[in-house]
Amino acid sequence: MAKDAVTRFSLSMAGSLVRQLDAMVRAKGYANRSQAVADMVRAHLVEHRAQKGKGEIAGTITLVYDHHKRDLQAQLTDIQHDHEGLIVSVMHVHLDHHNCMEVLAVRGRAESVKKLADRLTAVKGVKHGKLTVTTTGKEFPA
Numbered sequence: 001m002a003k004d005a006v007t008r009f010s011l012s013m014a015g016s017l018v019r020q021l022d023a024m025v026r027a028k029g030y031a032n033r034s035q036a037v038a039d040m041v042r043a044h045l046v047e048h049r050a051q052k053g054k055g056e057i058a059g060t061i062t063l064v065y066d067h068h069k070r071d072l073q074a075q076l077t078d079i080q081h082d083h084e085g086l087i088v089s090v091m092h093v094h095l096d097h098h099n100c101m102e103v104l105a106v107r108g109r110a111e112s113v114k115k116l117a118d119r120l121t122a123v124k125g126v127k128h129g130k131l132t133v134t135t136t137g138k139e140f141p142a
């Protein structure tokens with residue numbers, strides 16, 4: 001793929017906003033303002049893409065549940081088998097005697113991924129479920 005040429009453009013905003021931006025740029029260790037703003041733009045584009053629903057996204061679904069709850073694990077496994085095309089990998093962590101954490105790496109159409117996350121989170125006994133959305137990387141060439 002051809003190198004993504006840098007385009008210069010100017011922005012106008014309140015001075016107090018720029019001072020806070022510069023303080024954040026320093027605190028987070030960015031090389032410059034442009035790098036920080038580009039990161040913010042990418043973060044919003046990822047969210048926008050996820051909300052539109054049609055585009056392909058990657059992400060993780062994290063679930064915490066008590067594995068002693070009757071049928072809970074079987075239900076989660078059934079749902080996962082119904083969506084094997086979306087689930088790339090699963091990591092299971094035994095947090096303590098009762099609690100398990102499962103982290104599913106997912107990839108697919110945004111609306112399908114969100115539906116899967118909602119179904120898993122809604123299973124009775126799941127204490128917390130969260131979908132974290134990221135890019136597949138394709139829309140942001142280096």
Ligand code: NI
Binds near residue numbers: 067094
């Ligand atoms: Ni476990």
